[in-house]
Amino acid sequence: MVKTNEKKKIFLVDDDMIFLKMLTFEFQKYGDFAIETFETGELCLENLNNTPDIIILDFYLDGITKSAMNGLETLDRIKIANPNIPVIMLSSQDKIDVAISCMHHKAFDYIVKSETAFLRIKNTIETLFKYQKMEKELKWYIDKM
Template structure:
């Protein structure tokens, strides 16, 4: 996390209204520093800003039809830095889509709904806690 103890969060969604609503929800909680992007390409261009977590839409072709989809973006994020947790957020409620995202190393998959924000906050907390424990365990194991 960054110096002011806020979680640096990238939100990537081509639905401008949903993206703004999600941004407002996260800003309102006070625990997050937010950057928003309407395409995967814009997100990738800003990975040097070192996000702690990325919330990524599964479909990203609403604005630019030739834009990368969520899975392509996820693969490129993981190629850049496999340790960045990426949570896929989508209106797709098909199990095969969720499984496919997990095979591409998504940290989790959440279906867009009225409770998505609360579920996202919970998953972010769990993912960051797990990553912290994993780093501590690795540090400990290297010293044995």
């Protein structure tokens, strides 16, 4: 995983408590992440002032409350509040139209929940942080010209 002096803050948002606990456990094994978990999109949005480096967000979110905001609506509101926060969408839906919809709503990536989901999330996060580092270096270089 990414090695820095400062822990990267990750918001995990999922109404599936078992999956949420499993992801939390997997991230804590690496020790270089500060994890905050939320069972609803509403709770995630209420805590955006905690400035996450990345949000991992479930597509559905109606397991706790049927009237809860879904993942796409939460994603849209995150992007309105701070368009620079990357969001990885998760779902048990292995459908291309769901993935395309997430990407149209400006998700960084879409990952299907499975036994290999954490590995894909980990790889996506590593790619994201490398990309962000390259962007900063390029901006620094351009500003120096």
